[in-house]
Structure formats: structure tokens, C-alpha cells
Amino acid sequence: MAEFSTSIKDQGNINIVYLKGFLDAHTAPSLENTFSGLVDKGRYQIVVNFKDLAYISSAGLGVFMAFIEKIRENNGDIKLSSMSDKVFNIFDLLGFPLLYEIFKTEEEAVKKFNEIK
Amino acid sequence: MRTSKTKSKQKQLLIKSRTENLTTVREFVSLAVEEVNIPQDIAGDIVLAVDEACTNIIKHAYKFFPDGDITIQLKYSEKNIKVKITDHGASFSPESVPTPDLKKYFEEKRVGGLGMYLMKSLMDEVHYKSVPGKYNQVLLTKKLNSTN
Numbered sequence: 107m108a109e110f111s112t113s114i115k116d117q118g119n120i121n122i123v124y125l126k127g128f129l130d131a132h133t134a135p136s137l138e139n140t141f142s143g144l145v146d147k148g149r150y151q152i153v154v155n156f157k158d159l160a161y162i163s164s165a166g167l168g169v170f171m172a173f174i175e176k177i178r179e180n181n182g183d184i185k186l187s188s189m190s191d192k193v194f195n196i197f198d199l200l201g202f203p204l205l206y207e208i209f210k211t212e213e214e215a216v217k218k219f220n221e222i223k
Numbered sequence: 224m225r226t227s228k229t230k231s232k233q234k235q236l237l238i239k240s241r242t243e244n245l246t247t248v249r250e251f252v253s254l255a256v257e258e259v260n261i262p263q264d265i266a267g268d269i270v271l272a273v274d275e276a277c278t279n280i281i282k283h284a285y286k287f288f289p290d291g292d293i294t295i296q297l298k299y300s301e302k303n304i305k306v307k308i309t310d311h312g313a314s315f316s317p318e319s320v321p322t323p324d325l326k327k328y329f330e331e332k333r334v335g336g337l338g339m340y341l342m343k344s345l346m347d348e349v350h351y352k353s354v355p356g357k358y359n360q361v362l363l364t365k366k367l368n369s370t371n
Contacts, residue, residue, distance in 0.1 A: 128246070128249075130242070130245050130246075130274060130278070131242045131245060131278040131281065131282070132242035132243050132245055132246075161249075161271075163245075163271060163274050163275060163278065163338070163341075164275055164278075164337035164338040164340075164341050165278060165338075167337055168337060192264070192267060195264075196271070196341070199341065199344050199345075200337060200340065200341065
């Protein structure tokens with residue numbers, strides 16, 4: 107069975123979500139739950155750190171699509187960081203860099219949120 | 224689930240239509256393509272395309288019914304790798320799924336349909352065959368001569 111987990115770190119108003127393992131149609135509901143939990147608490151400034159994500163399929167990409175509108179309507183954003191080349195290539199193939207800001211490091215993504223304030 | 228090696232260059236996997244089996248599918252494809260000396264990124268493309276095909280079958284052909292059969296046959300030669308994925312769920316008309324205009328797609332915030340686009344992007348050929356009431360087949364081909 108695919109191993110996948112998320113963990114969350116609070117950093118002021120920003121939440122860092124760490125992804126680990128394999129994000130596919132089986133594990134995507136786990137990420138949906140994580141985003142739902144943040145949205146329910148009114149936490150709309152989210153950085154997702156992909157450092158430990160080994161694999162993503164379209165089911166995983168769809169989770170980002172499902173939440174971005176509501177989050178941006180509330181003056182928030184999902185910024186992405188620390189992707190391996192392999193994972194970035196899938197995002198790139200589907201044109202996600204047009205819709206999401208993708209940073210090399212978590213710190214750069216956090217800094218971008220702080221610049222906007 | 225069971226695996227068999229019917230020919231020296233053909234392998235087959237049978238799984239039930241459950242998303243938890245996607246890991247098994249990916250491991251099966253990874254191990255099989257390891258026997259062909261292809262770059263790792265090409266191997267990754269094939270693994271992802273087969274995952275997407277099986278995910279579509281689980282969601283759309285079997286509509287999450289957990290006990291449908293999905294057969295994955297992988298044939299490889301020096302020229303190409305062909306993966307034939309067969310199910311016995313609801314028939315499917317690929318013409319009904321247009322290739323998405325990604326910009327418009329994002330503007331409309333659509334969530335589904337990315338899998339087929341990925342399959343077509345990752346593989347050289349994607350063909351569908353459907354015999355209603357009998358079976359559906361997806362045939363994925365990756366050419367190797369230009370990359371290997």
C-alpha cells in the first residue's frame with residue numbers, strides 16, 4: 107500500500123505542509139483532509155514543502171486544484187516549494203507553474219507571503 | 224493478484240479495481256521496465272501513465288466497485304514498450320473527453336480529466352478499444368529507438 111503522510115508546522119499566520127511518500131488516487135484523500143482542516147480553521151496562507159514527496163499522479167495534482175479557488179477568495183494562497191525534478195516535471199507538463207508559485211526553498215515561499223503583507 | 228511471465232519479453236499482472244493496488248501496479252511496471260535498459264525518466268513516464276490508466280478504470284469503468292478485474296500486459300522489445308490494460312467495466316468513449324485547453328481548464332477550476340492528458344503527454348501512442356458488455360482496452364506505447 108502506498109505510504110503517504112502529511113505534517114503541518116505553524117509559522118505565524120503561515121502553515122507549512124510537509125508531504126512525504128507517494129501521492130496517488132489512494133492517498134489523495136489524506137491531503138484533501140489536511141487542506142480541509144486548514145481551511146476550516148481559516149488558515150489560508152499555505153506553503154507546501156515537497157522535499158520528501160517521491161511520487162505524484164494527477165489525483166494528487168487535482169487536490170491542489172480543488173482548494174485553490176476558495177483559498178484565494180479568502181486572500182490566501184498555496185505556494186509550493188522544494189520539489190524534486192521528477193515531481194516538478196509533472197506539474198510543469200500540466201501547466202501548473204502558470205497558476206501556482208513554485209519556489210526552490212521553503213524559506214523563499216514563506217518570504218513571498220511576508221512581502222505581500 | 225497474480226503475476227506470470229508468459230514469454231521472455233512479456234509480463235502480466237492481474238489486480239482488483241482498488242486504489243490500494245496502485246502501488247502494486249507501479250512496482251510491477253517499474254520492475255518490468257528495469258529489464259530494458261532505458262533512462263530512469265522514461266521508466267517513470269511509463270509507470271505514471273499506467274497508474275493514470277488504472278486510476279481512470281477504477282474511477283470511471285468500475286465506479287469504485289472494488290472487485291473488478293484489471294489486467295496489465297507489458298510487452299517490450301528494443302524498439303518499444305507496449306502496455307495493454309484490460310477491464311470489464313462500463314465502456315468508455317475517449318472521443319467524449321476532449322483534450323483540455325489547460326489555460327481554460329485552470330480558469331474553470333476543473334479537477335478531473337488530467338489523467339488522460341498526462342497519459343497522452345507521457346506516451347507516444349494511446350489507443351482505446353471498447354467492446355460494450357465485454358471489455359475495454361487501453362494500449363499505451365512508448366517508443367525507445369530515439370531515446371535509447
